[in-house]
Structure formats: structure tokens, C-alpha cells
Amino acid sequence: MDKKFMQRAIQLAKEAEKNGDVPIGAVVVKNGKIVGEGYNRREIDNNPVAHAEIEAIKAAGEKLGSWHLDECELYVTLEPCPMCAGAIINSRIKTLIFGAYDLKAGSASSDSVINLFDLPYNHKPEIYGGICEEETAKLLKDFFATKRK
Amino acid sequence: MDKKFMQRAIQLAKEAEKNGDVPIGAVVVKNGKIVGEGYNRREIDNNPVAHAEIEAIKAAGEKLGSWHLDECELYVTLEPCPMCAGAIINSRIKTLIFGAYDLKAGSASSDSVINLFDLPYNHKPEIYGGICEEETAKLLKDFFATKRK
Numbered sequence: 001m002d003k004k005f006m007q008r009a010i011q012l013a014k015e016a017e018k019n020g021d022v023p024i025g026a027v028v029v030k031n032g033k034i035v036g037e038g039y040n041r042r043e044i045d046n047n048p049v050a051h052a053e054i055e056a057i058k059a060a061g062e063k064l065g066s067w068h069l070d071e072c073e074l075y076v077t078l079e080p081c082p083m084c085a086g087a088i089i090n091s092r093i094k095t096l097i098f099g100a101y102d103l104k105a106g107s108a109s110s111d112s113v114i115n116l117f118d119l120p121y122n123h124k125p126e127i128y129g130g131i132c133e134e135e136t137a138k139l140l141k142d143f144f145a146t147k148r149k
Numbered sequence: 150m151d152k153k154f155m156q157r158a159i160q161l162a163k164e165a166e167k168n169g170d171v172p173i174g175a176v177v178v179k180n181g182k183i184v185g186e187g188y189n190r191r192e193i194d195n196n197p198v199a200h201a202e203i204e205a206i207k208a209a210g211e212k213l214g215s216w217h218l219d220e221c222e223l224y225v226t227l228e229p230c231p232m233c234a235g236a237i238i239n240s241r242i243k244t245l246i247f248g249a250y251d252l253k254a255g256s257a258s259s260d261s262v263i264n265l266f267d268l269p270y271n272h273k274p275e276i277y278g279g280i281c282e283e284e285t286a287k288l289l290k291d292f293f294a295t296k297r298k
Contacts, residue, residue, distance in 0.1 A: 085232075
């Protein structure tokens with residue numbers, strides 16, 4: 001795990017914010033190199049499935065020429081929702097590193113709604129949560145504070 | 150619910166099979182009209198997230214100009230996996246109609262790994278499973294029988 005990749009995910013989250021989307025960013029890394037990047041594009045693309053993780057996983061599959069991402073790490077600024085946790089299972093991502101916890105919609109830690117990775121699906125990544133937590137949580141807090149104004 | 154839409158999903162599943170992909174198809178319907186179609190493109194696109202439901206939901210959002218699909222029904226030939234069940238939650242799809250049950254990876258019925266819709270996420274669609282069950286199950290059974298040869 002290398003926090004510089006979380007810093008890149010944070011930069012990508014800020015791209016989402018420029019579009020009026022909730023700031024969430026993600027990168028897929030293989031052998032120390034970024035092979036896919038994505039950020040939330042739900043509003044700008046009118047696409048309910050365009051979460052940061054989905055975009056980054058799609059980009060990585062295209063770049064690597066395979067849907068098996070079993071040697072890859074995914075860095076994302078927020079704990080994945082069930083859709084994105086499912087995408088991690090489907091793509092066989094080896095390691096998940098996420099920033100802020102999401103107790104309301106999260107699906108990757110024991111304090112959240114559910115840890116999907118504890119269920120008997122056929123893939124279990126290693127998981128590290130709360131990485132650069134203060135910074136990644138602040139991104140969202142500031143975004144919603146501005147929205148409420 | 151109208152079985153003619155499941156028949157269209159079955160046709161789409163056969164398109165996936167032509168590409169060497171597992172035959173799964175889906176349509177999104179609003180007010181009795183198809184607004185999005187999709188089929189599994191995992192192998193041909195090297196994209197682990199290109200499941201039929203994801204493709205159909207994306208197409209519907211683009212066509213309707215909104216990521217809120219709250220007046221829409223989703224027809225799919227196989228019980229959704231966790232990723233696709235999560236996509237249904239994220240898109241606020243009103244009704245899920247699926248064909249064959251998937252006890253190993255399914256996430257939308259009480260006999261499967263989990264029913265994600267029973268968890269306290271902020272959306273709960275109506276669910277009808279086992280529609281055109283024999284025909285939708287046969288699609289998959291025949292596909293895997295041919296693969297094993």
C-alpha cells in the first residue's frame with residue numbers, strides 16, 4: 001500500500017466535484033503503476049452506475065486487456081457501496097484500500113450496513129479502511145456543507 | 150409485469166452468447182416501453198463490470214436524461230449478483246423481475262447468498278423471481294454444457 005495512490009484518488013475526487021458530482025475518486029494499481037482511474041460521474045453522465053470504482057475498474061480492464069484484475073489494488077476515497085463491493089468481487093481485485101468509512105451505505109467493514117466480503121462469494125480481497133481518513137472524510141463534509149448553503 | 154419484456158431479455162442474452170459471453174440479457178422498461186437494453190459483455194469488452202443489468206441501467210439513464218430510474222422496471226434473465234443488486238439500489242429501480250435463480254452468486258432472494266434488498270439501504274424494489282424460469286435457466290445450462298465439451 002502506498003498513500004501516494006490515495007492522494008491521486010483525492011485529486012480525482014476533486015474532478016468529480018467540478019462537475020457538481022459528489023467528490024469520490026479511485027485508482028487501480030498493478031505492480032506499482034496506475035492502470036485505471038475514475039471518479040464519480042453520476043450527475044454529469046446521468047448514469048447511476050458511474051461510481052468512481054466502476055469507472056476505474058472498467059479502465060483497468062480495457063488497459064490490461066482482461067477482466068481478471070487479480071494482481072491489482074483498488075484505492076478509493078470512500079468505503080464502497082454494495083454495487084462497488086460487488087464489482088470488486090467480480091473483478092477479483094486483490095486488495096481494497098479505502099479512505100473514509102460510510103456507515104450508511106458502506107459494504108466493506110464490520111461497522112457498516114454489511115461487509116459483503118464476509119459472505120460466501122467466490123472472492124475475498126484484503127481490505128484496509130480509514131487510510132488518509134481525515135482528508136478523505138473532509139472532502140465529502142465540505143461538499144455537503146457547501147450544498148446546504 | 151409483462152413476459153414479453155423477459156422474452157426480449159432472452160433475445161439479448163443470445164447476443165452475448167454470440168460473443169462467447171455467458172448469455173444474460175436485461176431490459177429497463179418505463180410506462181410499458183423499453184428505455185434501455187443490455188447484455189453481458191465481460192469477455193468481449195474485457196470489462197468485469199459489463200453485466201447485462203449495468204449496461205441496461207446505463208442506457209436507460211442516458212435515454213431518460215436522469216440517474217433516477219424510480220418509475221422503471223428491470224427485467225433480467227438471471228438473478229442479480231451483488232454488484233447488480235447494488236446498481237438497482239443506486240438507480241432506485243421500482244421493480245425487479247428476474248428469470249433463473251442463482252444460488253451461488255445471487256443477491257436478491259432468500260435462498261441465495263443474501264437478499265441485499267432486505268438490508269437497511271435506502272431503496273427497496275418490488276421483486277419477482279423465477280419468471281420464464283425454465284427458459285432462462287436452459288440458456289445457461291446449454292451454454293455451460295457446450296463449454297465443457
